[in-house]
Amino acid sequence: MKLFRTVLILLILTSSCGREQQIPIPYVPVNHTVYLTNPSSDILRVPGGYSIIQDQGNLGIILYRVSIGDVRDFVAFDLTCSHEPTETCKVFVDSTEFYLECPCCGSKFSIFTGYPSEGPARWPLKQYETASNSNTVRIFN
Numbered sequence: 001m002k003l004f005r006t007v008l009i010l011l012i013l014t015s016s017c018g019r020e021q022q023i024p025i026p027y028v029p030v031n032h033t034v035y036l037t038n039p040s041s042d043i044l045r046v047p048g049g050y051s052i053i054q055d056q057g058n059l060g061i062i063l064y065r066v067s068i069g070d071v072r073d074f075v076a077f078d079l080t081c082s083h084e085p086t087e088t089c090k091v092f093v094d095s096t097e098f099y100l101e102c103p104c105c106g107s108k109f110s111i112f113t114g115y116p117s118e119g120p121a122r123w124p125l126k127q128y129e130t131a132s133n134s135n136t137v138r139i140f141n
Helices: 002-016 039-045
Strands: 031-035 050-053 061-065 074-078 099-101 108-110 116-118 127-132 136-140
Touching: 031 039, 031 050, 039 050, 039 061, 061 136
Parallel strands: none
Antiparallel strands: 031 136, 050 061, 061 074, 074 127, 099 108, 108 116, 127 136
8 A cells, every 4th residue: 555655646746747837817708799791890801800809808809810711710819928817918919910929928929820939938829719600700718
């Protein structure tokens, strides 16, 4: 029994060594619809268009149009940096419009995938599900 306990303790200790835990981004229920027929959504009619939705998610959500006529036409990410999820670390679209950049740690995330491409961030941005038709895009979790 003593040998079993020793082996169990060693397994627990070695399985957690070297692993970093992702800092959790607070869960916020999201169920938001964007109406593409609304003139303020015209930018979302073409690939590369994006809209910032301030009052949704943890620190807001970016809705980005990837393509037209595909299941994955839109992607939606929380604007909270995955490296420093504080109220002041809200990512923004950089000047190239290909990356979301954190003003706190300098991490850059792909606007297409949410994965970090530079900086200290190791985890992607929190992604929300999207479902679209010709008139609406629903963002939800």
